[in-house]
Amino acid sequence: MNALAATSRNFKQAAKLLALDSKLEKSLLIPFREIKVECTIPKDDGTLASYVGFRVQHDNARGPMKGGIRYHHEVDPDEVNALAQLMTWKTAVANIPYGGAKGGIGCSPGELSISELERLTRVFTQKIHDLIGIHTDVPAPDMGTNSQTMAWILDEYSKFHGYSPAVVTGKPVDLGGSLxxxxxxxxxxxxxxxxxxxxxxxxxxxxxxxxxxxxxxxxxxxxxxxxxxxxxxxxxxxxxxxxxxxxxxxxxxxxxxxxxxxxxxxxxxxxxxxxxxxxxxxxxxxxxxxxxxxxxxxxxxxxxxxxxxxxxxxxxxxxxxxxxxxxxxxxxxxxxxxxxxxxxxxxxxxxxxGFMWDEEKVNAxxxxxxxxxxxxxxxxxxxxxxxxxxxxxxxxxxxxxxxxxxxxxxx
Structure with a gap:
């Protein structure tokens, strides 16, 4: 059973236990928005390479959509949909004011140089910058990405919208990341x-x-x-x-x-x-x-x-x-x-x-x-x-x- 089928099955079992209205159940299961973009970049050797990027925004009933961006060769729409749905339930379980989203690019990050990864990240951000935002959808690192990736997204997004550190989390501490x-x-x-x-x-x-x-x-x-x-x-x-x-x-x-x-x-x-x-x-x-x-x-x-x-x-x-x-x-x-x-x-x-916590407070x-x-x-x-x-x-x-x-x- 693939991830999307398994996640949807768990949701439907929960909906049955909760005796949810069937129309509400269907509404909660369907993603708010699915985004698929082409990301073409020049490689270091001068050739062009194209990759497919995804962002699935599942639900925003409880707040801005939230979820990581992964770089992995097996990234596909079903996986991203499943993970976006899981984020919706996860943020609700944690009782934080977010919805759920997930994104990714189908690539093998280990085969790309740092400069190629930066170009890919910036092109992806250019394609989705008007659909993410501090109070809309806040990405974070996931498999194959890290704080440096978030720094590139922050910088590229800020070119369009002004300096916006809250548009991504998991950033370097020097750029507003959390201890x-x-x-x-x-x-x-x-x-x-x-x-x-x-x-x-x-x-x-x-x-x-x-x-x-x-x-x-x-x-x-x-x-x-x-x-x-x-x-x-x-x-x-x-x-x-x-x-x-x-x-x-x-x-x-x-x-x-x-x-x-x-x-x-x-x-x-x-x-x-x-x-x-x-x-x-x-x-x-x-x-x-x-x-x-x-x-x-x-x-x-x-x-x-x-x-x-x-x-x-x-x-x-x-x-x-x-x-x-x-x-x-x-x-x-x-x-x-x-x-x-x-x-x-x-x-x-x-x-x-605009106020940073010390690590002891974060952990507590x-x-x-x-x-x-x-x-x-x-x-x-x-x-x-x-x-x-x-x-x-x-x-x-x-x-x-x-x-x-x-x-x-x-x-």
Missing amino acids: GRDAATGRGVLFATEALLAEHGKGIAGQRFVIQGFGNVGSWAAQLITEAGGKVIAISDVTGAVKNLNGLDIAQLVKHSAQNRGIKGFNGGDAIDPNSLLTEECDVLIPAALGGVINKDNANDIKAKYIIEAANHPTDPEADEILSKKGVLILPDILANSGGVTVSYFEWVQNIQ ELRTYMTRAFGDVKQMCRSHNCDLRMGAFTLGVNRVARATVLRGWEA
Whole structure:
């Protein structure tokens, strides 16, 4: 099942639990606007190359649309639509005043030079600048993009609209970015995990963790979990996987990964098959890479007691059913990885106010938002007698539906 079908299925299940009017249900599912643009740039060798860019603006009932821009060769309309829809429910679960959007360009960023990436970003911004804005649609980094990409978007957008730091989040701190933003999604994963474990009388300390993905989210989650007393026993990235039952030295692994562009060759553990990582014996499994990695083919072999979805849509619905029958508790992506968009909201607020927060305040506010969101999801679970995923979806969908009706939607 592709990401869009799976996301829509979860939405429809939530709509059924909420007994939503069928016309309202259909309205909430259809995106507000879909944008597709051609981006042609001169390559460094003088040849021309064309790429297709997308921006799907899903819903703005609760505020400006919000979502990342990813550069990846597999970017396509279905994926962007699914991720935009997830952002709508995610921002509602976090209870921040945003809607949902997502964007991307079908390209392989690793094959482009810095100057080519800059030209591509600026052309993309030129094509969509009149459809994004501080109170309209606020992009952010995603897979294959970073703070430098946001700086280029900010600069290009400002040529048309005047200096507008709040038009993107995830910017460099020197251009109005928020302290604590780099670690925000990983830190949110930590806070959400703490909240889930506390429900079962446990803490981070003493738990064994396995993490798939060692990019921004996975690496920060690993560092913060280790600092909190957890034992990260296995990690993978696109280059390989490493395991140490006594706990990996995450600080050394971060250094090795930076120096070698991946964790392959790290001598602080045993190399293992990356395909076996998800089925390693552990207490907590954290998929922090691509979507769809937990499916009907491997769900029966997963041995973790808890799954924290740090990636977007890592678990297929078929796998959900299998894991539920096994008693595995899954903290869904629209709650577990909402720390990034929450601190993006803090960044946006700081830009609008022209007043910068210190990092201690950012982190304290993030803990408050993540803990409160978990409590709100649990309340929906009790109200609708459902699991955590449906608790999160019913919470998010209900908030968006209420805002839509209050603003004057008519059946």
